[in-house]
Amino acid sequence: MNGALLRFRAGDWGAYAILPVMALATLPAMSFSTWLTLTVAGIAMGMMLFLMAAGLTLIFGLMQVFTFAHGAFITLGAYLAVSVVAVMAGWSAAESWWLNLAVLAAALLVALVASGAAGYVFERVIIRRVYGAHLRQILITVGGLIIAEQLVVALWGANPLPLPKPASLRGSIILGGAAIEKYRILAASLGLLAYAGLHLLLNRTRVGLLVRAGVENLEMVEALGYRIRRLFIGVFVIGTALAGIGGVMWAFYQELVTRSIGGDMTILIFIILIIGGLGSIGGCVTAAVLVGLVTNYVGFLAPKLALGSTIVLMMAILLWRPRGLFPVGAR
Amino acid sequence: MSDGAALLRLAGIHTHIGRYHILHGVDLAVRRGRLTMLLGRNGAGKTTTLRTIMGLWRRSAGEIDFDGRPIGDLETPDIARLGIAYVPETMGIFAQLTVRENLLLATGPQGFDEAQLEAVLALFPALREKWHNAAGSLSGGQKQMLAISRAIIEPRRLLIVDEPTKGLAPAVIQLLIDAFLRLKQSATTILLVEQNFHVARSVGDDVAVMDDGRIVHTGAMADLAADETLQRHLLGLSLASHQ
Numbered sequence: 237m238n239g240a241l242l243r244f245r246a247g248d249w250g251a252y253a254i255l256p257v258m259a260l261a262t263l264p265a266m267s268f269s270t271w272l273t274l275t276v277a278g279i280a281m282g283m284m285l286f287l288m289a290a291g292l293t294l295i296f297g298l299m300q301v302f303t304f305a306h307g308a309f310i311t312l313g314a315y316l317a318v319s320v321v322a323v324m325a326g327w328s329a330a331e332s333w334w335l336n337l338a339v340l341a342a343a344l345l346v347a348l349v350a351s352g353a354a355g356y357v358f359e360r361v362i363i364r365r366v367y368g369a370h371l372r373q374i375l376i377t378v379g380g381l382i383i384a385e386q387l388v389v390a391l392w393g394a395n396p397l398p399l400p401k402p403a404s405l406r407g408s409i410i411l412g413g414a415a416i417e418k419y420r421i422l423a424a425s426l427g428l429l430a431y432a433g434l435h436l437l438l439n440r441t442r443v444g445l446l447v448r449a450g451v452e453n454l455e456m457v458e459a460l461g462y463r464i465r466r467l468f469i470g471v472f473v474i475g476t477a478l479a480g481i482g483g484v485m486w487a488f489y490q491e492l493v494t495r496s497i498g499g500d501m502t503i504l505i506f507i508i509l510i511i512g513g514l515g516s517i518g519g520c521v522t523a524a525v526l527v528g529l530v531t532n533y534v535g536f537l538a539p540k541l542a543l544g545s546t547i548v549l550m551m552a553i554l555l556w557r558p559r560g561l562f563p564v565g566a567r
Numbered sequence: 568m569s570d571g572a573a574l575l576r577l578a579g580i581h582t583h584i585g586r587y588h589i590l591h592g593v594d595l596a597v598r599r600g601r602l603t604m605l606l607g608r609n610g611a612g613k614t615t616t617l618r619t620i621m622g623l624w625r626r627s628a629g630e631i632d633f634d635g636r637p638i639g640d641l642e643t644p645d646i647a648r649l650g651i652a653y654v655p656e657t658m659g660i661f662a663q664l665t666v667r668e669n670l671l672l673a674t675g676p677q678g679f680d681e682a683q684l685e686a687v688l689a690l691f692p693a694l695r696e697k698w699h700n701a702a703g704s705l706s707g708g709q710k711q712m713l714a715i716s717r718a719i720i721e722p723r724r725l726l727i728v729d730e731p732t733k734g735l736a737p738a739v740i741q742l743l744i745d746a747f748l749r750l751k752q753s754a755t756t757i758l759l760v761e762q763n764f765h766v767a768r769s770v771g772d773d774v775a776v777m778d779d780g781r782i783v784h785t786g787a788m789a790d791l792a793a794d795e796t797l798q799r800h801l802l803g804l805s806l807a808s809h810q
Contacts, residue, residue, distance in 0.1 A: 442676070445664070445668055445671065445672060446672070448661070448663070448664060448668075449661045449664060449668075449672055452661045452662060452663060452664075453659055453661060455623060455643075455659075456655070456659035456660075456661070457672075458623075458642075458643040458644050458647070459621055459623070459643055459647055459653045459655070459659065460647060460672055460673055460717075461644050461647035461648045462644055463642075463644045464644075564663065
């Protein structure tokens with residue numbers, strides 16, 4: 237990584253190799269078709285995790301804010317998907333790719349706008365008061381998560397809500413003797429699209445350059461004449477909007493939405509951030525896919541160990557690279 | 568040193584960092600078009616003075632005027648936008664950005680002015696060869712060249728540089744001395760903190776010496792360079808030992 241957040245450095249070859257090594261190491265333990273199914277499932281899960289985690293790694297990397305309320309924006313996205321599908325139930329049940337994709341697109345758009353707007357309000361009302369105060373950040377954002385869950389109960393009720401996938405996105409296609417769920421292919425594609433978008437934003441725009449510089453040295457960015465607070469707001473809005481669309485994709489994947497759907501993901505998201513290297517988008521996507529693969533492989537090979545597999549993975553990575561796979565800056 | 572033509576003026580500046588009282592009433596004038604050296608022993612308050620000017624640490628009392636305008640209450644970005652460039656002791660380069668990206672950050676929305684860029688690269692040709700390299704991969708001297716280049720890639724009214732030669736090889740120090748001499752020819756106003764007396768003597772027009780958070784001497788650099796007794800008194804050194 238030659239640059240800050242996305243490009244890979246030659247010295248990081250071990251970190252690049254971890255994904256193919258992990259995938260190929262498990263191949264002898266199962267049939268090829270099973271391996272292919274699990275690998276695609278792991279990549280798809282990883283890309284959905286990436287959508288949820290990418291915003292938080294930018295928020296932490298640039299702003300040094302520990303926000304445990306990130307899950308609230310995932311939850312908001314998930315419940316908005318329920319509402320959109322309820323309004324567009326006819327299109328969702330229709331046997332038409334276009335109508336089904338229109339339902340998904342509408343859910344993503346609504347979640348993107350609403351989560352981004354909610355993120356803007358959250359930053360202006362709460363986060364701006366606790367910059368630099370990590371303990372207060374944790375307390376106030378945990379409080380924010382609890383309040384958000386209660387608001388969800390007030391708006392959508394306490395019972396879990398079903399969220400069936402649109403008709404054309406159910407089922408699998410057969411590839412190399414393996415059954416690959418259509419939805420997983422779509423989720424992986426959307427995650428890749430988001431990654432590409434972030435890559436372009438961070439590497440081809442002045443705003444991206446500022447974000448990358450800010451992750452390294454906020455003070456110097458200000459000394460060059462840039463108002464970093466405005467950048468903070470923009471990054472927070474992008475981060476929460478990504479969490480919202482991650483919530484939509486995860487909710488369709490689970491096909492059941494609960495008020496804790498976002499909160500339940502918080503620990504996993506922090507594990508991804510730590511494995512990837514705080515503030516690194518390249519690290520985030522690598523770590524998310526790694527977590528997705530490990531969860532699926534261990535879930536198949538040793539189901540009883542599945543629950544703790546990501547924690548063990550994090551410990552192993554930190555023993556090897558204490559600042560994560562792709563650490564950014566010196567902060 | 569008369570401050571009649573001062574571009575930057577500090578009057579009675581006090582700065583606290585936490586419960587520590589670092590600056591105890593600093594009075595300093597940086598004259599337009601001159602290179603003013605700010606000298607002093609370690610811990611005298613030189614870096615704190617520069618950071619206070621830039622708004623990176625807030626003054627607790629006193630006035631800071633830039634071109635007759637009070638700037639003590641401005642935020643750091645607003646101070647920088649007045650045309651004040653700052654090179655911190657740590658150089659402040661973005662290690663994971665390329666040389667080009669580091670310089671680009673210091674330009675306006677229109678990007679590089681080709682003539683200005685060529686002038687800067689003529690000053691530090693090594694940067695041209697490292698144009699697409701990560702700044703973190705540069706040598707210490709090249710990093711300092713990049714830091715200074717970034718400060719002058721756009722026309723600035725005042726250049727503030729904190730210990731640019733610290734830890735650098737003699738050949739690189741000479742290169743930086745040449746660069747400052749050429750900057751002086753362009754009538755750039757410069758405030759330079761330096762521990763290396765040879766550098767100070769080579770480039771300085773005016774000098775202010777700090778001790779214990781106060782300015783204890785101001786005058787012409789040439790006068791201080793010629794007075795070994797005064798050097799011993801103010802800085803605890805003799806010029807002969809720094810030839």
